[in-house]
Amino acid sequence: MRCLPPDDVIAALESAVFLRVISRAEFEDLRAHSPTRLRATLAQAEIGAQSGYETHARLRLRRAGFVVRSQVYVPGAGHLDNVIDDLVDLETDGREFHQDSFFDDRRRDLAVQWMGLRVLRIPATLVDTDWDYVEETVSRMVLDGRRRHDPRGRRRHDLRPP
Incomplete structure (x- = not known):
């Protein structure tokens, strides 16, 4: 998440949830505990994209x-x-x-x-x-x-x- 452009971070996380690599709960936990500089980026992430x-x-x-x-x-x-x-x-x-x-x-x-x-x-x-x-x-x-x-x-x- 530190190396990728913001849109790629969001796409990777949404895909990880869709592919069940991480759970929705893990996704929300990651979003809640992310560094301050990533929170605005992760706020744009949604569950559901395939x-x-x-x-x-x-x-x-x-x-x-x-x-x-x-x-x-x-x-x-x-x-x-x-x-x-x-x-x-x-x-x-x-x-x-x-x-x-x-x-x-x-x-x-x-x-x-x-x-x-x-x-x-x-x-x-x-x-x-x-x-x-x-x-x-x-x-x-x-x-x-x-x-x-x-x-x-x-x-x-x-x-x-x-």
């Missing part, structure tokens, strides 16, 4: 001013990687977990689209290799989603946490 790419995307999008919620459960679709401004679902797919689930992923996308969210499904490596393009695409999709908003100011879907 990959370091998801974590990096969430942190970068929040720094860009978006409201991002991770692992939002949607009936008929399951857990979504990152929901941005309740308008866009950003799915970061790693080859090792998604190459055999092409059909299921597209079926999930249909369920999410039906609820009124736009889906952006990207190869996870784009988070590292072409982030500016991903962020610009998310920005345009959020703007388009705001334009499609109900004229009375209500959203066409409800993605509040259970």
